[in-house]
Amino acid sequence: MPSLDPPYLRIADHLRRRVTAGEWAVGERLPSRAQLAESYGVGANVLQRAQEVLIAEGLLEGRTGSGTYVRVPVERRPLSRSQDPGGFPASAVPGGTWESHTEARTPAPEHVARRLRIEPGELTVHTRFEFLLDGRPVQLADSWEPMAITDGTPVLLPQYAPMRLRGVVARMASLGVRVVRAVERPRPARASAEQATLLGITAGDLVTVVERTYLDDTGRPVETADLVIPDSRWEIGYELPVEAPE
Structure with missing residues (x-):
């Protein structure tokens, strides 16, 4: 037939x-x-x-x-998302480093505003990260913080601030903002042409986008980020604590 x-x-x-x-x-x-x-x-x-x-x-x-x-097979390496690094970007790639570029006064796109619980168009601080391993980009991230939280403070620009190596949690703590929770939502996606060029993969390749949001002790979102992780290179794993019965 x-x-x-x-x-x-x-x-x-x-x-x-x-x-x-x-x-x-x-x-x-x-x-x-x-x-x-x-x-x-x-x-x-x-x-x-x-x-x-x-x-x-x-x-x-x-x-x-x-x-x-x-295609030459690429060994997938384990990537644990279980232990929160406090927003310290280099820890996103084991043994890696990062480069970043920050722009203040960036109007929040609708999807970012929704996650930060602010109005679309409200000003944010937008930082783009390239995570490097052996000098080559292997992961990408876009981070947004409500500018209303850090405006006029020494930690407004993450890449230039005195605490630039301390991450989101420590930077917020310096302002008296206590970050207590991180929420992550992984979803499958296809690499855009720009992402593929930066990562050295093919446009349309599978990636995992992790939508991560940090919240303070009042439940207010203080930062949200899209982490772009190539599926061919990283095997994402989560370890969850289990409470023993009393």
Whole structure:
């Protein structure tokens, strides 16, 4: 009985079997899209959609101006989100460092305002982080703090403040704001073109976005961040404390 799958899925399945059978070695470039399309008797657009399926699966990778290659496997490293680092950014990557850029007086986008419980357009302090390992970006983060909390204080700009190496919790504590809780909401996403360029991955690759929000002892959000973690590189784990029965 003929397959009812669209042509691009049938071609993707056949290409998948050819790759896993070793017809092309790891790191080897596949024949051009035009050559493969001709061999399958389809148009270039159908072949492109088939390759995009395998790129999304992590089996192939596209390189701008060069072609499509069998992807070199990357070992996934464990990444624990269980022990809160107090907002200390370098600890987001074990053994890593970070670079950052901060802009004050940034109007809050709607999704940020909702998480900070402020009005859209209210001013925030926005910091973009690139987490580095061996000098290469491996994670990204965008952080927003309500400017009303830190305006006019020495800790307004996280990257320049006297406590820049102490993290969100310590910076807030210096203002008498006691951070007591962090809420994280992981969700799957696809890397944007900008994120892919920074991380050295392919646009559309799987990433995990962790929406993290710090709250003080009154329940007020004092910082929220989107952490972008490439799925191919990090295996996120949580360890939860269990209270023994009395």
